[in-house]
Amino acid sequence: MSFYEDRIFPFFMELATRTFRREIADLLQTADGRVLEIGAGTGANLSYYSDRVTEVVAIEPVAAMLEKARTALRHAPHDIPVSLQVADARKLPFADASFDSVVACLVFCTIPDPEQAVAEMYRVLKPGGKLIFYEHVASSRPGVRVWQHRINPVWRKLACGCEINRDTRTLFEQAGFHYRQIKDFEHPKVPSLMAPIIAGVALR
Numbered sequence: 001m002s003f004y005e006d007r008i009f010p011f012f013m014e015l016a017t018r019t020f021r022r023e024i025a026d027l028l029q030t031a032d033g034r035v036l037e038i039g040a041g042t043g044a045n046l047s048y049y050s051d052r053v054t055e056v057v058a059i060e061p062v063a064a065m066l067e068k069a070r071t072a073l074r075h076a077p078h079d080i081p082v083s084l085q086v087a088d089a090r091k092l093p094f095a096d097a098s099f100d101s102v103v104a105c106l107v108f109c110t111i112p113d114p115e116q117a118v119a120e121m122y123r124v125l126k127p128g129g130k131l132i133f134y135e136h137v138a139s140s141r142p143g144v145r146v147w148q149h150r151i152n153p154v155w156r157k158l159a160c161g162c163e164i165n166r167d168t169r170t171l172f173e174q175a176g177f178h179y180r181q182i183k184d185f186e187h188p189k190v191p192s193l194m195a196p197i198i199a200g201v202a203l204r
């Protein structure tokens with residue numbers, strides 16, 4: 001990992017995603033039981049879990065981000081056991097059907113082989129378990145989508161692999177998830193290329 005990826009990008013990532021936190025905090029109230037958070041980054045979501053959660057396992061491939069997450073955790077307003085592990089969502093080091101909820105927030109834009117990661121999430125969730133997601137995605141408006149495709153190669157380089165033109169809604173469906181609740185909307189407070197959001201809960 002480079003100095004940019006370890007030190008500079010995490011700072012801008014926290015700043016750029018601050019707008020989404022209130023909504024993510026509300027959504028995470030649906031998490032329960034044993035929770036796996038993938039791509040936890042600097043731990044921005046770790047303080048949001050309710051007392052219906054018995055344990056959180058947070059994985060993240062960038063060790064420098066997890067160090068920040070460890071610091072963030074000290075100020076968490078709960079005493080839920082949280083373990084932080086360096087791991088890749090494409091090869092989860094966990095047993096089949098071992099989690100009640102899996103959380104993916106602003107991460108499916110970045111994982112290099114999203115199909116592999118979603119299959120892994122499906123594998124580790126118990127039958128009936130919840131995938132809780134908040135993701136920015138490709139626009140359904142052709143005029144915006146064209147620009148997302150044009151800007152994507154540059155954006156991907158600047159934002160450490162983040163892509164702005166992924167169809168994550170279809171990805172989850174094709175992996176076998178069934179949507180229990182989904183909000184598919186344009187966020188009014190972010191630039192239009194990043195504004196299309198899907199947020200909700202899908203069941204395994």
Ligand SMILES: C[S@@+](CC[C@H](N)C(=O)[O-])C[C@H]1O[C@@H](n2cnc3c(N)ncnc32)[C@H](O)[C@@H]1O
Binds near residue numbers: 062089112
């Ligand atoms: C935009 S950040 C979001 C971080 C965090 N979920 C949040 O809400 O602030 C995307 C995260 O996905 C992580 N990521 C990238 N590739 C990954 C992979 N293969 N498996 C798990 N996480 C990955 C990145 O390291 C980064 O922390």
